[in-house]
Amino acid sequence: MQVVEIDRVSYAYSGNLVLDSISFSIAEGDILGMIGPNGAGKTTLFSCMLGLLGGYSGTIKIFDEDIRKNKKVFGSVGYMPQRKSIETNFPATAEEVVSLGITSRRISKERIAGALEIVGMLEHKDRRVGELSGGQQQRVLIAKAIANDPKLLILDEPALGIDLESQNRFYSLLKKLNQEKKITIIWASHDLDAVNRLASRVACINRSMFFHGETHEFFENPDLLKAYSESSMQAHMHLHDHG
Amino acid sequence: MAITASVIGLFLVLRRSSLFGDALSHVAFGGIAVGLVANVYPLWTALGFSALGALGITKLRQSTKIPADATVAILLSSGLAFGILLVSLSGGFTLDLFSFLFGSILLVSVSDTLAILAMTGAILAIVIVLYRQLMYITFDEEQAKVSGLHIAPLNYLFVVLASIAVVVSMRLVGILLVSALIVIPNVTALLLGKGFKKTALISVLVSVLSVMTGIAISYAFNLAPAGTIVLVSTGAFLITLAAKYSTKKKVSEKLIEETKS
Numbered sequence: 001m002q003v004v005e006i007d008r009v010s011y012a013y014s015g016n017l018v019l020d021s022i023s024f025s026i027a028e029g030d031i032l033g034m035i036g037p038n039g040a041g042k043t044t045l046f047s048c049m050l051g052l053l054g055g056y057s058g059t060i061k062i063f064d065e066d067i068r069k070n071k072k073v074f075g076s077v078g079y080m081p082q083r084k085s086i087e088t089n090f091p092a093t094a095e096e097v098v099s100l101g102i103t104s105r106r107i108s109k110e111r112i113a114g115a116l117e118i119v120g121m122l123e124h125k126d127r128r129v130g131e132l133s134g135g136q137q138q139r140v141l142i143a144k145a146i147a148n149d150p151k152l153l154i155l156d157e158p159a160l161g162i163d164l165e166s167q168n169r170f171y172s173l174l175k176k177l178n179q180e181k182k183i184t185i186i187w188a189s190h191d192l193d194a195v196n197r198l199a200s201r202v203a204c205i206n207r208s209m210f211f212h213g214e215t216h217e218f219f220e221n222p223d224l225l226k227a228y229s230e231s232s233m234q235a236h237m238h239l240h241d242h243g
Numbered sequence: 244m245a246i247t248a249s250v251i252g253l254f255l256v257l258r259r260s261s262l263f264g265d266a267l268s269h270v271a272f273g274g275i276a277v278g279l280v281a282n283v284y285p286l287w288t289a290l291g292f293s294a295l296g297a298l299g300i301t302k303l304r305q306s307t308k309i310p311a312d313a314t315v316a317i318l319l320s321s322g323l324a325f326g327i328l329l330v331s332l333s334g335g336f337t338l339d340l341f342s343f344l345f346g347s348i349l350l351v352s353v354s355d356t357l358a359i360l361a362m363t364g365a366i367l368a369i370v371i372v373l374y375r376q377l378m379y380i381t382f383d384e385e386q387a388k389v390s391g392l393h394i395a396p397l398n399y400l401f402v403v404l405a406s407i408a409v410v411v412s413m414r415l416v417g418i419l420l421v422s423a424l425i426v427i428p429n430v431t432a433l434l435l436g437k438g439f440k441k442t443a444l445i446s447v448l449v450s451v452l453s454v455m456t457g458i459a460i461s462y463a464f465n466l467a468p469a470g471t472i473v474l475v476s477t478g479a480f481l482i483t484l485a486a487k488y489s490t491k492k493k494v495s496e497k498l499i500e501e502t503k504s
Contacts, residue, residue, distance in 0.1 A: 050389045079389045091442035100379045
């Protein structure tokens with residue numbers, strides 16, 4: 001079954017074409033690594049997929065439902081946005097933050113504890129989330145994303161700004177979630193090495209779809225890697241020139 | 244009044260909108276001036292102005308890129324200016340107006356008290372029912388939206404509750420000091436609390452104790468109640484801050500000593 005189907009999605013903002021006819025699909029159980037340079041449109045595509053941005057052309061289906069017509073599908077989607085550090089002052093405990101991920105009226109403490117246990121943060125459940133380290137906060141946010149038992153997890157550069165040990169721990173967790181809980185994962189990342197190790201499929205975008213297919217097809221093709229590298233450099237220079 | 248100010252204030256402080264309460268009280272001043280001039284019960288006109296101002300500024304923030312602190316400044320200054328203009332046209336400041344500017348707990352009538360109690364009860368009931376949603380939009384609006392929460396209506400509802408809380412609290416400490424009642428107990432609670440609910444409860448406790456202590460001191464020494472309440476609240480904050488950092492320093496010094504031995 002195709003969990004996600006993106007069909008010719010385009011999006012423009014302030015006179016700039018940010019997404020140009022993007023099409024791909026993700027099967028149940030896949031881990032899709034979404035790569036692309038800064039400004040490629042990954043976050044914008046996620047925003048369209050999550051219903052945060054309307055005004056796009058094309059179709060986005062999640063669990064075979066057009067998200068414009070049925071917003072209830074998001075009840076089965078867990079989301080972790082690009083990491084912003086949590087205010088040190090924010091008084092909620094890790095347990096309280098994870099509880100926010102549960103959409104039903106009845107908040108089950110067992111479910112919260114289960115999610116925290118999976119990410120290895122159960123012993124920190126009563127600590128203020130603002131006082132945790134970057135890696136610990138990230139794990140709490142993952143716990144929040146999975147607390148509602150999602151079938152699809154969308155992660156936008158989740159390893160940004162955290163130390164190497166935490167990154168490795170996080171990638172092991174992703175694998176565990178995919179294999180043990182059968183969660184389909186879409187994960188935007190700049191870490192090509194991690195994507196190569198973990199993802200079953202790769203989608204490479206730079207405003208338009210550059211490549212979509214099996215991971216090994218991308219990483220074993222030197223021409224594709226070179227073209228990706230060059231497009232990353234161009235995007236970097238474009239951003240640099242335009243401030 | 245202390246309870247609603249602190250409960251609503253926690254969300255305002257965490258949303259980095261501490262001065263929003265100040266802005267609302269200044270807009271309420273415009274509403275009070277209208278009420279006094281038009282011979283309408285000023286509490287209702289203050290509520291109307293404050294709520295409209297709050298909704299207008301929220302819409303402005305959501306629809307434009309004007310920075311949040313600038314919108315607060317616009318609201319604050321225009322509300323106050325309107326009130327001053329109206330007062331000057333109607334013959335100047337009166338005792339009634341002074342009582343709203345500086346608080347007048349001793350002049351609160353029975354009808355005022357009943358109205359305030361009803362509004363306080365309504366605010367608390369709504370916050371208790373929508374507590375998780377309000378916490379979520381305070382934590383991260385984007386994630387809250389993805390989870391299915393209707394952000395815009397929640398934000399509008401919250402600012403209306405904030406405007407009611409501000410107007411209700413004005414009777415206690417006045418327009419000029421109402422933001423202190425909203426902010427200071429919460430900043431104190433944030434130093435102490437572990438957990439959102441616990442922090443909210445501590446804030447209420449600090450707020451109520453500050454008000455009761457402030458009123459008692461002001462009565463005993465014949466001082467202005469509003470100023471006394473706010474200074475007691477400030478004192479509580481400073482003592483808590485000193486105690487917290489002293490404890491942290493002692494713990495750090497002990498840890499360093501242990502590494503030396």
